[in-house]
Amino acid sequence: MLNIVLFGPPGAGKGTQAHLLIKKYNLIHLSTGDLLRGEIAEETPLGMKAKSIMDRGDLVSDNIVIGMIATKLDNNPNVNGFIFDGFPRTVAQATALDNLLKEKETSISAMLSLKVNDNELIKRLIERGKKSGREDDKNKNIISNRINEYNDKTAPLKEFYSAQNKLSEIEGIGQVKDIALKLNAVIDRL
Ligand code: ADP
Numbered sequence: 001m002l003n004i005v006l007f008g009p010p011g012a013g014k015g016t017q018a019h020l021l022i023k024k025y026n027l028i029h030l031s032t033g034d035l036l037r038g039e040i041a042e043e044t045p046l047g048m049k050a051k052s053i054m055d056r057g058d059l060v061s062d063n064i065v066i067g068m069i070a071t072k073l074d075n076n077p078n079v080n081g082f083i084f085d086g087f088p089r090t091v092a093q094a095t096a097l098d099n100l101l102k103e104k105e106t107s108i109s110a111m112l113s114l115k116v117n118d119n120e121l122i123k124r125l126i127e128r129g130k131k132s133g134r135e136d137d138k139n140k141n142i143i144s145n146r147i148n149e150y151n152d153k154t155a156p157l158k159e160f161y162s163a164q165n166k167l168s169e170i171e172g173i174g175q176v177k178d179i180a181l182k183l184n185a186v187i188d189r190l
Contacts, residue, residue, distance in 0.1 A: 114172030
């Protein structure tokens with residue numbers, strides 16, 4: 001199986017690149033952000049619990065997102081592989097993911113980390129907020145909080161995957177198609 005962690009701060013372009021990768025390599029896209037927004041749209045109890053946390057730009061609890069991913073892995077047997085987008089975001093989530101994949105006799109193939117500076121991230125997210133309608137894209141303080149959460153809790157995962165020799169860092173500024181080519185090159189070398 002080809003199991004890719006697509007990594008990077010909010011606004012790095014993970015969703016855009018994930019859509020290109022799933023087509024090219026015939027993978028399943030698992031975005032915890034999209035899954036959570038789906039729960040909110042359907043007004044499920046889980047969605048109701050997550051909404052205020054997400055609107056503030058804080059991280060939802062590990063148990064909630066790990067449970068969602070476990071269900072998705074169980075519901076998609078016999079696939080080519082997965083792109084994990086926005087997950088894992090904490091060391092606890094990364095450890096849980098390793099264990100879930102081990103149960104299925106597979107593992108993470110690579111972490112592809114998109115590098116984008118904070119000024120560019122803020123610019124992109126404010127721009128996206130004009131169309132996305134996402135509460136967490138509308139306000140600069142909330143965007144800063146998301147970037148801080150990333151730096152505090154999520155960025156350390158680069159060490160986690162680097163220790164497993166799985167980390168590749170890719171420049172995330174440039175044309176979408178050029179960044180895609182760089183990601184493809186790393187995957188094709190696996
Ligand atoms: P972005 O990466 O652009 O911030 P996402 O759609 O990935 O957007 O995430 C939006 C919000 O959903 C996060 O700010 C957080 O509140 C919640 N979320 C998504 N994935 C996770 C996760 N793995 N762990 C905790 N919270 C998450």
